[in-house]
Amino acid sequence: MGMIRGDEYRDNLRRVKPEIYYLGEKIESVVDHPAFIPHVNAVALTYDMAWAPEFEELLTTKSHLTGEKINLFTHVHHSTADLVQKVKALRALGQQTGSCFARCVGHDALNAIYSVTYDMDQKNGTEYHQRFLNFLKEVQAKDLFISGAMTDPKGDRSLSPSEQADPDQYLHVVEKKRDGIVVRGAKAHITGAVNALGHLVMPTTSMKEADADFAVCFYVPVDAPGLIHIFGRQTNDERKCGCLIDQGNAEYGIVGGEALVVFDDVFVPWEHVFMCGEYDFVFDLVERFATAHRQNYGGCKVGLSDALIGATYALAEVQGTAKASHVRDKLVEMVHLAETLYCCSIACSCQGYRMPAGNFMADPLLANVTKLNVTRHIYEIARLAQDIAGGILATLPSEMDWQDSRIGKYVDKYLKGVASVPAEIRMRLLRLIEGMTCGTALVESMHGAGSPQAQKIMIMRRSNWEHKKKLAQRLAKIAEQPQ
Amino acid sequence: MLGSEIRVSLKYCGSCNPLIDLAKLGNELKEALSQDIGLTLVPPESTHIDIMLILCGCPRACGNKEEIRARATHSIVVAGETIDMVPVKEKDISAAIMKKLKSSFH
Numbered sequence: 001m002g003m004i005r006g007d008e009y010r011d012n013l014r015r016v017k018p019e020i021y022y023l024g025e026k027i028e029s030v031v032d033h034p035a036f037i038p039h040v041n042a043v044a045l046t047y048d049m050a051w052a053p054e055f056e057e058l059l060t061t062k063s064h065l066t067g068e069k070i071n072l073f074t075h076v077h078h079s080t081a082d083l084v085q086k087v088k089a090l091r092a093l094g095q096q097t098g099s100c101f102a103r104c105v106g107h108d109a110l111n112a113i114y115s116v117t118y119d120m121d122q123k124n125g126t127e128y129h130q131r132f133l134n135f136l137k138e139v140q141a142k143d144l145f146i147s148g149a150m151t152d153p154k155g156d157r158s159l160s161p162s163e164q165a166d167p168d169q170y171l172h173v174v175e176k177k178r179d180g181i182v183v184r185g186a187k188a189h190i191t192g193a194v195n196a197l198g199h200l201v202m203p204t205t206s207m208k209e210a211d212a213d214f215a216v217c218f219y220v221p222v223d224a225p226g227l228i229h230i231f232g233r234q235t236n237d238e239r240k241c242g243c244l245i246d247q248g249n250a251e252y253g254i255v256g257g258e259a260l261v262v263f264d265d266v267f268v269p270w271e272h273v274f275m276c277g278e279y280d281f282v283f284d285l286v287e288r289f290a291t292a293h294r295q296n297y298g299g300c301k302v303g304l305s306d307a308l309i310g311a312t313y314a315l316a317e318v319q320g321t322a323k324a325s326h327v328r329d330k331l332v333e334m335v336h337l338a339e340t341l342y343c344c345s346i347a348c349s350c351q352g353y354r355m356p357a358g359n360f361m362a363d364p365l366l367a368n369v370t371k372l373n374v375t376r377h378i379y380e381i382a383r384l385a386q387d388i389a390g391g392i393l394a395t396l397p398s399e400m401d402w403q404d405s406r407i408g409k410y411v412d413k414y415l416k417g418v419a420s421v422p423a424e425i426r427m428r429l430l431r432l433i434e435g436m437t438c439g440t441a442l443v444e445s446m447h448g449a450g451s452p453q454a455q456k457i458m459i460m461r462r463s464n465w466e467h468k469k470k471l472a473q474r475l476a477k478i479a480e481q482p483q
Numbered sequence: 484m485l486g487s488e489i490r491v492s493l494k495y496c497g498s499c500n501p502l503i504d505l506a507k508l509g510n511e512l513k514e515a516l517s518q519d520i521g522l523t524l525v526p527p528e529s530t531h532i533d534i535m536l537i538l539c540g541c542p543r544a545c546g547n548k549e550e551i552r553a554r555a556t557h558s559i560v561v562a563g564e565t566i567d568m569v570p571v572k573e574k575d576i577s578a579a580i581m582k583k584l585k586s587s588f589h
Contacts, residue, residue: 053495053509054498054505054506054509056497057494057495057496057545058497088499088545092497092498092499303500
C-alpha cells in the first residue's frame with residue numbers, strides 16, 4: 001500500500017468504531033463531529049503535505065526496512081540528518097496548521113521502542129525486536145496514524161506503581177494467556193487518541209522488581225473491546241459548534257485533542273506486546289521516548305510561533321501601531337525567542353548519536369534543554385502577542401453580534417483600525433491570537449512531553465557534575481580532594 | 484549538446500521555513516514553461532532530464548543534494564534570493580531562470 005492521503009485517512013477513521021465520550025454523549029464519528037473535525041484536519045494535513053511537491057522532501061523518506069517511500073511519521077531515524085529533517089518537518093507543519101497535529105507522539109514511540117526492544121533481546125534472548133519490526137512494517141505499509149500513550153493517572157505520586165492503594169492508577173497486566181495478555185488501567189492526556197487508528201502504549205516511570213506487572217508496552221487498535229476514550233475539554237471548546245470567526249483557527253483547532261483512555265480489561269495478542277515484565281528496561285524506554293519527544297518542540301512550537309508572530313505583526317499594521325519602536329522591539333523579541341527554541345531543537349538533533357539497534361537518537365541533555373526553554377519562551381511569546389494586541393483581545397464582541405442586522409454596524413464601525421482595512425480582518429486576527437495564546441494551547445507547551453521538573457531531573461542526571469568540578473579545580477589550582 | 488526540446492524538472496527543498504514563496508515561484512515557472520515551445524516540464528522522477536530546477540527556500544539549500552542533481556544533465560539552484568549563488572530579488576527569480584534556460588541551454 002504505502003503512503004495515503006488525508007481523505008484516505010478519514011475513510012480509515014470511518015471504518016473503525018471506537019468508544020468515545022464527550023460532554024456526556026457517545027460520539028458516533030469523529031470525522032463528522034464539529035468538536036473533532038479540526039483535529040482530524042490537522043492530522044490529515046500530515047498526509048496531504050507529504051504529497052505536495054514543495055513539502056515532499058521534508059515529509060517523506062525511504063524506509064530502511066523495505067526501501068519504499070514512506071511518510072516521515074512512520075520512519076525510524078538512521079542519521080542526524082533524519083533527526084534534523086524531523087524538526088524541520090514539524091516546523092513546516094506547525095506553520096501550516098497553527099496547532100498541534102498529533103502525529104509525532106506515536107512516531108517518537110516507534111523510535112524509542114525500536115531501540116529498547118533490541119536491547120532487551122540482546123540481554124534476555126527474547127524476540128521483542130523482530131515482533132516490533134513486523135508491526136513497524138505494517139505501520140509503514142498502511143501509513144497508520146498511531147498515538148503514543150505513556151502517561152498514567154499516577155494516583156499518589158509519592159508511591160510507586162505497586163504501592164498504590166488502587167493499582168489501576170498505573171496500567172498493568174492482570175492476566176497472561178497463551179495467546180496474549182489482559183491489561184487494566186488508563187493513560188491520561190493522550191494526544192490524538194480519538195482520531196488515531198491505534199495506541200502504542202508505554203510505561204511512564206522507572207520501576208523495580210515489585211513493579212514488574214506494570215512494565216508493559218504494547219499496541220492496541222483504537223476500537224479494541226474494553227477501550228474507552230473520554231475526550232478532554234478545551235478553552236472555548238463550545239465555539240466549535242456554531243462559530244467560525246470566533247474559533248480563531250477553525251480549520252485546525254488550538255491543540256492536538258487529548259483524551260483519558262481507559263483500558264477496561266483489554267486483551268492484547270502477543271504479537272503486539274513489546275515489553276512484559278522487563279522492569280529494568282523501563283527507564284531506558286521512558287528516557288528515549290522523552291528525548292525524542294522533547295526534541296520536537298523547537299520545531300512544532302516554533303512553527304506555531306511563526307504563525308502567531310505573523311498574526312501579531314499583521315494586527316499591529318491593521319491597528320496602526322506597527323511603526324512604533326516598542327512594538328517593533330517586541331516583535332523582534334518574539335522572533336528571537338522562537339528562533340532560540342529552533343536553535344535548541346537543531347542542536348540536539350545535530351548532536352544525536354547511534355544506538356545499538358542502529359537507529360539515531362537526539363542528544364538527551366540538549367533535548368531536555370529544548371523543552372525546558374519551551375516551557376518559558378512560549379509563554380513570553382504569547383505575553384508579547386497579547387501586549388501588542390491590546391485589551392480588545394479579551395473584550396471582542398462575538399461574530400454573531402458583528403453579523404446582527406441592527407447592531408452589527410456598530411461593531412463594524414468601532415472595531416476598525418486603519419481606515420482602509422475592514423474590521424473583519426482585525427477580528428479574525430484577534431481571534432487567532434486569542435486561540436493561540438489563551439488557555440489550553442499554553443498549558444500544552446508547559447506540560448506536553450513532560451512537565452518542567454521532569455526536564456530538570458533529566459538535566460540533573462546528564463550534567464556530568466564531576467567533570468565540571470574537575471575543570472574548576474584545575475583552573476583554580478586546587479588538588480583533587482581525597483575520596 | 485541538448486536536443487531541440489529541453490526537458491526541465493522542478494524539485495523543492497521541503498519548505499520548512501522558506502524566505503521566499505516557493506509555491507508561487509513554482510507556479511510561475513510551470514506557467515512560463517508551458518508557454519515555451521522549446522521547453523517541456525517533466526516530473527522529477529523522469530528519465531532523461533536535461534535541467535533540474537532545484538528550488539530551495541533559503542541559503543541552506545537543503546534540496547541541493549547530489550542524488551537530485553544526478554537525475555539531470557544540468558542543474559540550476561535557487562536558494563532564497565539567489566540563483567546559482569548570484570543574488571536575485573524574489574520578484575525577478577522566475578524571469579531570470581527563464582532567461583537562463585533560453586540563453587544557456589538553447
